[in-house]
Amino acid sequence: MKYDYLIVGGGLYGATFAYLARRQGKKCLLIEKRPHLGGNLYCECVEGINVHKYGAHIFHTSNRKVWDLVNSIVEFNRYTNSPIANYKGKLYNLPFNMNTFCRMWNVTTPQEATAKLEEQRKAAMTSLQGREPRNLEEQAKLLIGEDIYEQLIKGYTEKQWGRKCTELPAFIIKRLPVRLVFDNNYFNDKYQGIPVGGYNRLIEGLLQEVETVTDADFFADRKHWENVADRIVYTGKIDEFYDYRFGYLEYRTVRFSQKTLDTPNYQGNAVVNYTDREIPYTRIIEHKHFETFGDDVYRLPKTVISEEYPVEWEIGMEPYYPINDDRNMKLYRKYETLAENDSDVVFGGRLAEYKYYDMHHIIENVLKLF
Numbered sequence: 001m002k003y004d005y006l007i008v009g010g011g012l013y014g015a016t017f018a019y020l021a022r023r024q025g026k027k028c029l030l031i032e033k034r035p036h037l038g039g040n041l042y043c044e045c046v047e048g049i050n051v052h053k054y055g056a057h058i059f060h061t062s063n064r065k066v067w068d069l070v071n072s073i074v075e076f077n078r079y080t081n082s083p084i085a086n087y088k089g090k091l092y093n094l095p096f097n098m099n100t101f102c103r104m105w106n107v108t109t110p111q112e113a114t115a116k117l118e119e120q121r122k123a124a125m126t127s128l129q130g131r132e133p134r135n136l137e138e139q140a141k142l143l144i145g146e147d148i149y150e151q152l153i154k155g156y157t158e159k160q161w162g163r164k165c166t167e168l169p170a171f172i173i174k175r176l177p178v179r180l181v182f183d184n185n186y187f188n189d190k191y192q193g194i195p196v197g198g199y200n201r202l203i204e205g206l207l208q209e210v211e212t213v214t215d216a217d218f219f220a221d222r223k224h225w226e227n228v229a230d231r232i233v234y235t236g237k238i239d240e241f242y243d244y245r246f247g248y249l250e251y252r253t254v255r256f257s258q259k260t261l262d263t264p265n266y267q268g269n270a271v272v273n274y275t276d277r278e279i280p281y282t283r284i285i286e287h288k289h290f291e292t293f294g295d296d297v298y299r300l301p302k303t304v305i306s307e308e309y310p311v312e313w314e315i316g317m318e319p320y321y322p323i324n325d326d327r328n329m330k331l332y333r334k335y336e337t338l339a340e341n342d343s344d345v346v347f348g349g350r351l352a353e354y355k356y357y358d359m360h361h362i363i364e365n366v367l368k369l370f
């Protein structure tokens with residue numbers, strides 16, 4: 001065989017795998033069906049601004065090895081994610097912290113906020129009677145109570161997932177921190193930032209000296225690709241690898257409506273979430289705020305925004321968010337069993353493992369593998 005590894009998919013998993021394998025002296029060929037590398041991290045430069053084409057990406061991790069690895073490839077800036085929630089024109093800070101509670105309930109101290117939160121959670125505690133929350137609504141009401149659930153969670157979540165909160169798994173909402181300090185940092189991790197010059201620099205750095213082919217779909221010529229390397233690293237959809245023999249895994253997808261505006265500063269923040277049900281998009285991203293801070297925002301005369309419209313996934317659309325409900329998880333387990341017996345293939349990443357992974361999880365997994 002000409003190569004040690006054929007890597008299917010030029011996203012973060014494929015690129016990190018290629019980087020570490022090359023450092024061990026392995027010969028890799030990476031193929032990507034899109035016309036560019038980077039997977040969902042891919043950025044396109046518009047009006048001097050790096051636009052996150054497949055959704056906003058903020059790198060965060062508490063794992064020093066992961067942070068050191070990405071920083072050895074590219075410098076990261078000081079961006080800290082602090083989204084704003086807009087509920088019917090009223091603005092709140094996220095994640096749920098003293099600023100949110102102050103605006104919602106007029107409380108000014110952690111003690112007052114705690115008392116209010118306890119009162120708000122009481123109904124949920126009573127109805128659960130000590131058992132674990134069975135769905136997202138129960139989990140959210142237990143976490144944060146009625147007011148915040150109704151105004152900042154319910155509408156956003158039902159738009160995002162196209163399902164009622166009572167039909168969604170509880171774990172989705174456990175990601176959101178609740179804090180009794182005036183801290184709008186969305187993540188709890190030690191390290192956070194965006195690559196200076198955009199994510200393409202990170203991918204290019206990882207793939208330096210690796211042979212890559214874009215516009216190359218593994219399934220368009222499967223026989224050929226299966227015969228170029230000793231082993232395959234597969235980061236595409238696991239059900240597609242097995243010809244959908246047990247049925248299709250479902251996803252949630254997003255339509256991005258991108259606009260260039262003739263103003264240097266449209267919304268004053270990178271991320272503004274629209275949490276009521278009536279506005280059809282979930283959030284608006286203003287990309288320049290990921291990389292320009294303070295007065296530097298005004299250096300470029302224009303700005304680029306993306307409205308995110310969640311859409312039910314159909315075959316042929318981009319598979320963004322795996323839907324880890326009972327039906328899909330049962331189906332995934334069947335494919336996973338086939339994959340476990342395929343010893344010549346490594347299945348890795350969001351699509352092949354059908355998991356809601358962040359970028360740091362992906363790098364952590366590849367590091368563990370090596």
Ligand code: FAD
Pocket residue numbers: 008009010011012013014031032033034038039040041054055056057058059060216217218219235236237254320321348349350351357358359360362
């Ligand atoms: P992907 O990036 O999906 O890469 C897989 C690649 O394989 C794709 O390029 C695909 O085209 C290619 N491929 C598939 N099938 C084939 C085939 N048959 N032949 C050839 N190529 C193929 N994470 C964070 O840490 N922070 C964030 O803020 C964040 N925001 C996100 C926002 C959105 C909207 C989404 C969807 C994800 C977000 N993530 C975020 C998660 C992050 O995108 C993933 O963790 C990461 O991109 C996963 O990398 P991957 O290589 O597994 O998958």
Ligand code: UDP
Pocket residue numbers: 085094152153154156157160172173175176273275
């Ligand atoms: N969420 C919410 N209101 C918000 C933001 C998030 O209810 O203003 C919920 C929603 O269910 C979402 C989950 O929290 O799916 C995780 O959101 P996050 O923005 O962290 O995830 P992402 O969409 O960026 O992967």
